[in-house]
Amino acid sequence: MTHGTRSQGPVADGRHTVVVGGGLAGITTALALADAGVRVTLLEGRPRLGGLAFSFQRGDLTVDNGQHVYLRCCTAYRWFLDRIEGAALAPLQDRLDVPVLDVARPEGRRLGRLRRDALPVPLHLGRSLATYPHLSLADRAKVGRAALALKGLDLADPALDAQDFGSWLAAHGQSARAVEALWDLVGVATLNAVAGDSSLGLAAMVFKTGLLSEPGAADIGWAHVPLGELHDRLARKALDSAGVRTEVRTRVTSVAENANGGWSVQVPGETLEADAVVFAVPQREAYDLLPEGALDAPERLLEIGTAPILNVHVVYDRKVLARPFFTALSSPVQWVFDRTEASGLREGQYLALSQSAAQDEIDEPVAVLRERYLPELERLLPLTRGAEVKDFFVTRERTATFAPTPGVGRLRPGARTKASGLYLAGAWTATGWPATMESAVRSGVGAADAVLGALGRPRPRHLFEFEEAA
Numbered sequence: 001m002t003h004g005t006r007s008q009g010p011v012a013d014g015r016h017t018v019v020v021g022g023g024l025a026g027i028t029t030a031l032a033l034a035d036a037g038v039r040v041t042l043l044e045g046r047p048r049l050g051g052l053a054f055s056f057q058r059g060d061l062t063v064d065n066g067q068h069v070y071l072r073c074c075t076a077y078r079w080f081l082d083r084i085e086g087a088a089l090a091p092l093q094d095r096l097d098v099p100v101l102d103v104a105r106p107e108g109r110r111l112g113r114l115r116r117d118a119l120p121v122p123l124h125l126g127r128s129l130a131t132y133p134h135l136s137l138a139d140r141a142k143v144g145r146a147a148l149a150l151k152g153l154d155l156a157d158p159a160l161d162a163q164d165f166g167s168w169l170a171a172h173g174q175s176a177r178a179v180e181a182l183w184d185l186v187g188v189a190t191l192n193a194v195a196g197d198s199s200l201g202l203a204a205m206v207f208k209t210g211l212l213s214e215p216g217a218a219d220i221g222w223a224h225v226p227l228g229e230l231h232d233r234l235a236r237k238a239l240d241s242a243g244v245r246t247e248v249r250t251r252v253t254s255v256a257e258n259a260n261g262g263w264s265v266q267v268p269g270e271t272l273e274a275d276a277v278v279f280a281v282p283q284r285e286a287y288d289l290l291p292e293g294a295l296d297a298p299e300r301l302l303e304i305g306t307a308p309i310l311n312v313h314v315v316y317d318r319k320v321l322a323r324p325f326f327t328a329l330s331s332p333v334q335w336v337f338d339r340t341e342a343s344g345l346r347e348g349q350y351l352a353l354s355q356s357a358a359q360d361e362i363d364e365p366v367a368v369l370r371e372r373y374l375p376e377l378e379r380l381l382p383l384t385r386g387a388e389v390k391d392f393f394v395t396r397e398r399t400a401t402f403a404p405t406p407g408v409g410r411l412r413p414g415a416r417t418k419a420s421g422l423y424l425a426g427a428w429t430a431t432g433w434p435a436t437m438e439s440a441v442r443s444g445v446g447a448a449d450a451v452l453g454a455l456g457r458p459r460p461r462h463l464f465e466f467e468e469a470a
Helices: 024-035 075-083 123-130 137-151 165-171 176-191 200-211 227-241 283-289 366-380 382-386 437-455 461-469
Strands: 016-020 039-043 055-058 061-064 069-071 097-102 111-115 220-222 245-247 254-257 263-267 270-274 276-279 306-316 325-329 335-338 349-355 389-402 422-424
Touching (some): 016 024, 016 263, 024 039, 024 437, 055 227, 061 306, 075 437, 097 176, 111 123, 123 137, 165 200, 176 200, 176 325, 227 245, 263 276, 276 283, 276 437, 306 366, 366 389
Parallel strands (some): 016 039, 016 276, 039 245, 097 325, 276 422
Antiparallel strands (some): 055 061, 069 220, 097 111, 254 263, 263 270, 306 389, 325 335, 335 349
């Protein structure tokens, strides 16, 4: 993709925007503004960029804090990967294929697959559902009818936000088994909540966009390198070449409006003057920084709940899993990914278990989690039974995402505030998407668009190509 010319440092009219927060939302905002010729300073309190999608060192291994995936329908995140020249490092499957292992079933009947054919929607999943061994014949027929009912929902209807997805599924004939073996299999991983705790609006958005829009919409992509390689190193390189001043380990202490209508942003040892400020931080941090009167009901930000994700990391002395990932039923294990190559492990195999909606486990001691998950992996993967566990550790994100509870839609603010020149970005803002990398990037584009409108700048053509592709 060509991006035209890049601004190198300050531009002629000296317009300056400060972006607070160096996660995906902040990086996107900064890149989009710099590409339009605005001078940008990006401030991040941590020693790195990438927000909650990052890597760290553990001995010789480079470890991701959690397994992140995206789908072919995530057009904004795909634009972001292109923009930082990282798309080749996080490839998509040629065609959706999810191995689903159910250890409660007899030997030989345990593996099912959710995959698509090269047929139009909804036939693209027809053969897969017809032969899916983890649902009864009656359940399979009812799943098809529920999918068609979902396809008929109007995502613009605010009433959907007030209902929960679990009740809707029950009303559409979905058994507890169908919810476990299909709806929650996808929903828990994308929404970070079970169906009964999810807004029907957000769930319908996920299933309509991912499974019922284009045949390839749900093809899965993930980073084949550490996340820090994409969201920190390559992002920093792109920001540098766009002329963005990026400061890490720099916490903003206050933000105040000036007499001249601009903004003063206070960091230790410096005051930055700006024409516009974008808060691309979690909702509670945004609440703490917001000046009086910037939102009608700022306390609503505190009503947006959070949901945890637990990641369990196991290094074996030998290869125990032949495929890149699988998901499990009748087990506490959710999704398991092979991270061996990406982490730099030279021998053996490194598996990462991604456990969403982990409220009950997020504070469990490592020893308890070890006792729970190693026997489960032995049930699921016979080759682990003779293998030595070389390392076992966990990473915890207690506020990994906003909670997609019924009613959350009315709490999520848009990019604009009532304070002239002050904008919001973050996966938790009103993007229409659940808390995903896609939502974060979309929010950054929305905030940049609002800033450019206020500054009277044309929006860069290439930035909005993904909207037409969507």
